[in-house]
Amino acid sequence: MSEFIPPGTRFIDLPERFEMKRGGVLRDGRVAYETWGALNAARDNAVLILTGLSPDAHAAANGGNAEPGWWEGMLGPSKAIDTNHWFVVCVNSLGSCKGSTGPASLNPTTGEPYRLDFPELSVEDCADAAAHVVRALEIPQLACVIGNSMGGMVALAFLLRHPGIARAHINISGAARALPFSIAIRSLQREAIRLDPNWNGGRYDEHTYPESGMRMARKLGVITYRSALEWDGRFGRVRLDSDRADGDPFGLEFEVESYLEAHARRFVRRFDPNCYLYLSRSMDWFDIGDYAMHPGGNSDVDAGAGLALVKVERALAIGVQTDILFPLQQQQAIAEGLRIGGAHSRFLPLESPQGHDAFLVDIARFGPAVGGFLAELH
Amino acid sequence: MSEFIPPGTRFIDLPERFEMKRGGVLRDGRVAYETWGALNAARDNAVLILTGLSPDAHAAANGGNAEPGWWEGMLGPSKAIDTNHWFVVCVNSLGSCKGSTGPASLNPTTGEPYRLDFPELSVEDCADAAAHVVRALEIPQLACVIGNSMGGMVALAFLLRHPGIARAHINISGAARALPFSIAIRSLQREAIRLDPNWNGGRYDEHTYPESGMRMARKLGVITYRSALEWDGRFGRVRLDSDRADGDPFGLEFEVESYLEAHARRFVRRFDPNCYLYLSRSMDWFDIGDYAMHPGGNSDVDAGAGLALVKVERALAIGVQTDILFPLQQQQAIAEGLRIGGAHSRFLPLESPQGHDAFLVDIARFGPAVGGFLAELH
Numbered sequence: 159m160s161e162f163i164p165p166g167t168r169f170i171d172l173p174e175r176f177e178m179k180r181g182g183v184l185r186d187g188r189v190a191y192e193t194w195g196a197l198n199a200a201r202d203n204a205v206l207i208l209t210g211l212s213p214d215a216h217a218a219a220n221g222g223n224a225e226p227g228w229w230e231g232m233l234g235p236s237k238a239i240d241t242n243h244w245f246v247v248c249v250n251s252l253g254s255c256k257g258s259t260g261p262a263s264l265n266p267t268t269g270e271p272y273r274l275d276f277p278e279l280s281v282e283d284c285a286d287a288a289a290h291v292v293r294a295l296e297i298p299q300l301a302c303v304i305g306n307s308m309g310g311m312v313a314l315a316f317l318l319r320h321p322g323i324a325r326a327h328i329n330i331s332g333a334a335r336a337l338p339f340s341i342a343i344r345s346l347q348r349e350a351i352r353l354d355p356n357w358n359g360g361r362y363d364e365h366t367y368p369e370s371g372m373r374m375a376r377k378l379g380v381i382t383y384r385s386a387l388e389w390d391g392r393f394g395r396v397r398l399d400s401d402r403a404d405g406d407p408f409g410l411e412f413e414v415e416s417y418l419e420a421h422a423r424r425f426v427r428r429f430d431p432n433c434y435l436y437l438s439r440s441m442d443w444f445d446i447g448d449y450a451m452h453p454g455g456n457s458d459v460d461a462g463a464g465l466a467l468v469k470v471e472r473a474l475a476i477g478v479q480t481d482i483l484f485p486l487q488q489q490q491a492i493a494e495g496l497r498i499g500g501a502h503s504r505f506l507p508l509e510s511p512q513g514h515d516a517f518l519v520d521i522a523r524f525g526p527a528v529g530g531f532l533a534e535l536h
Numbered sequence: 537m538s539e540f541i542p543p544g545t546r547f548i549d550l551p552e553r554f555e556m557k558r559g560g561v562l563r564d565g566r567v568a569y570e571t572w573g574a575l576n577a578a579r580d581n582a583v584l585i586l587t588g589l590s591p592d593a594h595a596a597a598n599g600g601n602a603e604p605g606w607w608e609g610m611l612g613p614s615k616a617i618d619t620n621h622w623f624v625v626c627v628n629s630l631g632s633c634k635g636s637t638g639p640a641s642l643n644p645t646t647g648e649p650y651r652l653d654f655p656e657l658s659v660e661d662c663a664d665a666a667a668h669v670v671r672a673l674e675i676p677q678l679a680c681v682i683g684n685s686m687g688g689m690v691a692l693a694f695l696l697r698h699p700g701i702a703r704a705h706i707n708i709s710g711a712a713r714a715l716p717f718s719i720a721i722r723s724l725q726r727e728a729i730r731l732d733p734n735w736n737g738g739r740y741d742e743h744t745y746p747e748s749g750m751r752m753a754r755k756l757g758v759i760t761y762r763s764a765l766e767w768d769g770r771f772g773r774v775r776l777d778s779d780r781a782d783g784d785p786f787g788l789e790f791e792v793e794s795y796l797e798a799h800a801r802r803f804v805r806r807f808d809p810n811c812y813l814y815l816s817r818s819m820d821w822f823d824i825g826d827y828a829m830h831p832g833g834n835s836d837v838d839a840g841a842g843l844a845l846v847k848v849e850r851a852l853a854i855g856v857q858t859d860i861l862f863p864l865q866q867q868q869a870i871a872e873g874l875r876i877g878g879a880h881s882r883f884l885p886l887e888s889p890q891g892h893d894a895f896l897v898d899i900a901r902f903g904p905a906v907g908g909f910l911a912e913l914h
Binding site (some may be wrong): 237335336337339340341342343345348349352355374377378385386390392395398407411412413415418435439441460507 | 587602652656714715716717718719720722724725726727728730731733748752755756759763764767768770771772773786789790791792793796813817820823835860863
């Protein structure tokens, strides 16, 4: 699976025995990361980025890899996350297939890929692995941890389980717990992969690969990552030229179908299906209310109580109205919960039409929001 | 496929050659229907109900079938659609499998089911078949035509193509044209069915049946028919008892997953997959802007111009804020377009939390809205 790992990726070994939240032990694991800028003498200018489900650690071009990264517009010299000032670290999530250890990695005990023998992965394990990277880089305290989407969940677990690890936090289109609509979507994505006969209980190879299941899962993802509003303006009812339609009576006819198909085709061979299943399930399991001291069974209240246990000085929770997967109320709840916990905390709803993925593309709105918050930390 | 047809269903034969919008000809077709109440001497108290994609004509209990119907709370003596006053007709859509002729019906030319040899079906064909029923029942003019969801599209085509066929119209969670988000969802549902190896180009039988594809399609449907808000309150993060979970590491764990599974299992063997594909595609194709006299390429403007060609005296377009499939702006556009066409037309947004399917379950809100409008027609 090494073709998934961008050039220039660096690695930090996890402890020989890395204990996982749900009881498993990962042996000889590692975390992939990249950096931008330089750590200052006081070692107090580090910013950590925790990603959504699928990105690698290559958030932007750097000395090790000049290719643009997935957050190129946001990260670099004089950009919102200004690498002239900040030392930025981005980690690839534990359980992923972009360099960090996950179900597609070789199990040192057997010499074969883990596949479904990989230990059950939780958001907390991704957080603990990221905390290990911070310690290994000898960063006493991060200036800020930024988490996007799933990374927003990981960031909350990271702050809660490692008190004092960061002074500030930006939570972007994240959530303090998974809600049933997003659980339903992810469950259906996993079902699409598992129903593909080529998935074969996780024992596929590149020749018999669950390509159609992955394509379905990715298309459903893209539908929920964007918004109806954006698509009305972007695609409307425009049809494909007849030479691009596929001739099948139920095949591609509209531009929006072709867009989904192209997105899915780009993705399916670049992300390991078992890793996808593990990371997807970890999000369903996440509920910061599990940490509430006196859980009362009202999950809103419990999530608030869990959030209030997070200790951070300053926080910003950003969301967009058109996000159907991690709806705006979830970022509002994060800002409020962190405030109750003592943070100087702000909720910033943005008008981006692009839905959940707006942070990747609407740099015009997200840049000033993120850059303005970071500038206050100087 | 006769097990799909409720007892008590009646039938009206279509003309021996029924010409379809996209060029096909249907031979010896029929339309299934049921009725409630009695046609008065003036024959002016008839109300026609046009359904969403999947319902049969059994909207409520009647003399032919005492079982509750799919709109039982709305239709009956002293209910919102008061059968003491109105003679109500509900038709099963052309192309369906609940009694009307569709891809699962026998092709009289071959004696075999049509399957994919069924002519291309459009919303307009469903409308024309319903108009034939109205004429066959010797109803000179309907008091009102009510269309829900897909039936809202059919109703607009019905009014446009058969001027004067109804005095009034209630459009519930309908649309004047398909937009890319809903096209994307339906395209993915069709792909799920077509990817199931048992679909086999439409040549399945009850032993090799595309059950998993239909299950996926239905689950995605149910997700988009309801709303995140409703599910937060209804399911939250409640987990299944361990004896109801299926033991599979990626299997059912949360109540919301079990709910989807139960819904899907009830549906898969009760709706013909090819009929599903045909009806689903017909919605993608529908755009009342195609009828605009001078289409200008701006589909918002064209749809408005198409709607303004609809001649009806009074109209009510009802929608709900939580509908992600046929969003509220679409019902607002219907009300505005019909007003420009000369109707006394009103837009009524409701606060139902249940999303697109609210009209089926939120009788407390929809009953007074529908009943109040009908009472004004007495």
